[in-house]
Amino acid sequence: MEMTLRWYGSAFDTVTLRQIRQIPGVKGVITTLYQKAPGELWTREEIHTLKEEVEASGLKLSGIESVNISDDIKTAGPLRDEHIQAYIETLENLGKEDIHMVCYNFMPVFDWTRTELARVREDGSTVLAYNQEAVDRIDPERMFESIAGDMNGTVMPGWEPERMARVKELFDLYRDIDSEKLFENLKYFLEAVMPVCDKYDINMAIHPDDPAWSVFGLPRIITNMENISRMMKMVDNPHNGVTFCAGSYGTNPENDLPEMIRALRGRIHFAHVRNLRFNRFCREDGSQVTSWTGEKIPVGKPDFEEAQHLSSDGSFDMYEIVRALHDIGFEGPIRPDHGRMIWDEKGMPGYGLYDRALGAVYIQGLWEAIEKSGR
Numbered sequence: 600m601e602m603t604l605r606w607y608g609s610a611f612d613t614v615t616l617r618q619i620r621q622i623p624g625v626k627g628v629i630t631t632l633y634q635k636a637p638g639e640l641w642t643r644e645e646i647h648t649l650k651e652e653v654e655a656s657g658l659k660l661s662g663i664e665s666v667n668i669s670d671d672i673k674t675a676g677p678l679r680d681e682h683i684q685a686y687i688e689t690l691e692n693l694g695k696e697d698i699h700m701v702c703y704n705f706m707p708v709f710d711w712t713r714t715e716l717a718r719v720r721e722d723g724s725t726v727l728a729y730n731q732e733a734v735d736r737i738d739p740e741r742m743f744e745s746i747a748g749d750m751n752g753t754v755m756p757g758w759e760p761e762r763m764a765r766v767k768e769l770f771d772l773y774r775d776i777d778s779e780k781l782f783e784n785l786k787y788f789l790e791a792v793m794p795v796c797d798k799y800d801i802n803m804a805i806h807p808d809d810p811a812w813s814v815f816g817l818p819r820i821i822t823n824m825e826n827i828s829r830m831m832k833m834v835d836n837p838h839n840g841v842t843f844c845a846g847s848y849g850t851n852p853e854n855d856l857p858e859m860i861r862a863l864r865g866r867i868h869f870a871h872v873r874n875l876r877f878n879r880f881c882r883e884d885g886s887q888v889t890s891w892t893g894e895k896i897p898v899g900k901p902d903f904e905e906a907q908h909l910s911s912d913g914s915f916d917m918y919e920i921v922r923a924l925h926d927i928g929f930e931g932p933i934r935p936d937h938g939r940m941i942w943d944e945k946g947m948p949g950y951g952l953y954d955r956a957l958g959a960v961y962i963q964g965l966w967e968a969i970e971k972s973g974r
């Protein structure tokens with residue numbers, strides 16, 4: 600594995616490349632051209648400039664998160680082919696700049712969904728949290744306003760104000776899109792981009808839907824092993840793989856994360872590792888769920904909050920997650936995921952420096968111990 604940190608670029612991120620360079624073991628960043636609209640072409644020159652900036656700090660540009668997919672591609676809208684063509688050319692330009700991993704997602708309207716960006720925990724840190732009752736109560740068109748006050752003045756990926764101003768229009772766009780149509784449109788997209796991925800050895804790594812269930816009646820397809828298998832079979836190419844995001848798949852406690860990792864050997868191109876704590880969960884019929892770690896989760900509409908990376912602070916067994924990645928011989932970029940806001944840092948919720956740095960070091964500690972104990 601190659602330890603990395605996500606970085607939004609010098610114009611947007613509160614964390615600097617210099618700071619990232621000083622985190623033990625972090626060799627690269629995962630970044631993006633944050634100002635680019637989905638469907639827009641990334642020129643080779645723009646990519647080259649970004650890469651030079653990263654390399655000047657002593658880090659590697661380990662991959663892109665994300666080259667976003669336009670709504671026309673997701674809904675088979677009138678500009679679909681034009682946007683796919685721009686995506687293909689973007690991949691070509693990335694390949695020429697020796698960049699070989701591209702993360703993307705196929706979520707309708709909202710990117711990841713949380714109801715709180717700064718839930719205060721016992722130790723005074725703040726974290727992102729999700730409460731199903733709050734989601735059920737809220738008018739989706741008001742979703743953005745409800746969390747905008749907690750963004751610390753940052754622009755959050757997938758929650759850009761320009762995009763949220765069009766949220767009603769977006770809901771209309773997805774009115775006739777069910778999960779079957781979404782799968783069909785994903786297939787169309789993947790078939791179109793695989794040749795350029797083959798040519799430049801670019802791994803496409805789809806990010807799961809977060810949380811791993813339908814929100815506001817919108818379809819969500821990248822949620823469990825069955826659906827990932829379907830996605831990989833429908834365009835059967837090793838470059839068609841996944842971002843294994845523990846915190847996203849893990850929102851459903853019935854997703855056995857280590858088992859999924861083992862089943863995905865060879866198709867995990869990027870890993871996001873973080874922990875969360877379940878406060879309540881139940882199946883749709885209201886029945887209790889025992890999570891893959893054996894935890895009996897209190898019954899109720901889902902409520903979870905992000906936790907420290909440490910196993911002891913959340914519901915996941917981080918040792919088992921890292922061990923599974925180690926066992927499958929995972930060599931791709933990995934990053935700590937959302938961190939808590941601690942030590943009075945003000946930054947993009949989930950993407951401050953301090954707690955993610957702690958996460959990066961903890962994951963590497965687990966990795967080292969697993970590697971040495973296996974000898």
Ligand SMILES: [Mn+2]
Nearest residue numbers: 844847871936
């Ligand atoms: Mn993730």
